[in-house]
Amino acid sequence: MPGTAFPGLTPQSAPAASRRILEATQQRLGFLPSAMARLAVSPHTLEAFTRMSAAFEAATLDVLARETVILTVATRNRCHVCVAMHTRKLRALDADEELIEALREARPLHDERLEAVRVFTMEVLDRAGEVDTGSLDALVVHGYTLEQALEVVLGIGAYTLSTLANRLTGAPVDAELEPYA
Template identity: 60%
Template sequence: MQAVEKRFGFLPGAVARLAGSPELLDGFLQANARFEASTLDPVSREVVIMTVATRNGCHLCVAMHTGALRALGADERLVAALRSGQPLADPRLEALRAFVHEVLATSGDVPDDAVRALLEHGYTLRNALEVVLGIGAYTMSTLANRLTGAPVDGPFARHLEPLTEAS
């Protein structure tokens, strides 16, 4: 928890609530660290996270990872599409978003053509497995945040503002 507090400059309420199960908190932090160390580029990782977060209705994760995408310099149209669950303009990132949905919809029994579609956009089989890692980590997070009613802390709340055309 100290590392999380150091990273954000405060202890997010969600982390404090996840600490109600030290095993869950540790499991999430370890899975997240492994996902962050994966070969997926940072924007691709955020596409995975935002796809899981919006699917699972975790407003906290949507807010936090909207901020993460903005910190990466992501286009606001990408952010808006991810937040609304719409197809992405970037074909490579859209292939990834669609693959995440396919993994979730099929509980991992992804048809060969869906895997091929991901590979045709420059991703690898290793990346496909890393998507599963990201889904696992953020399924833990989003479900636990919803279960505990985790608050959207002030620094993250500004990222819940409705997006505008000018954004």
């Protein structure tokens, strides 16, 4: 934890360039996550994360594949905020509890398609993108496209930014997320 504390800003106390994003986040979620409130210290970083995550949400990967990428990055980077937030999202989607627990524990998944996404995500992270052809082929064999392989990289980028920023700023798990921590 850094010696200098990052403040939890509000739409009223944040730099002008961060206010719109904080207001929209608060309206969409019903609360302002501490992670976003601290990220607002840097309007450019806050905007980059929101744009990247919105692009990832609009990608052709299905929602469970996207959440597999996110939780794989979050558990690897030990970001308790992202783990809680995306556990909440998966439960809201009525995802299988075994899937959720396996992702939270970084265990192999029973769903072979999602396991291909999880393994590919880890390969991209562990090998800095220089995956062997077998990993990419395994993704394609399970019905994913080359476009979607690059979308996995987009998700990794967005959530590497988020997880590292959350750890740097010391963002705590919000009360609204405690049941999912």
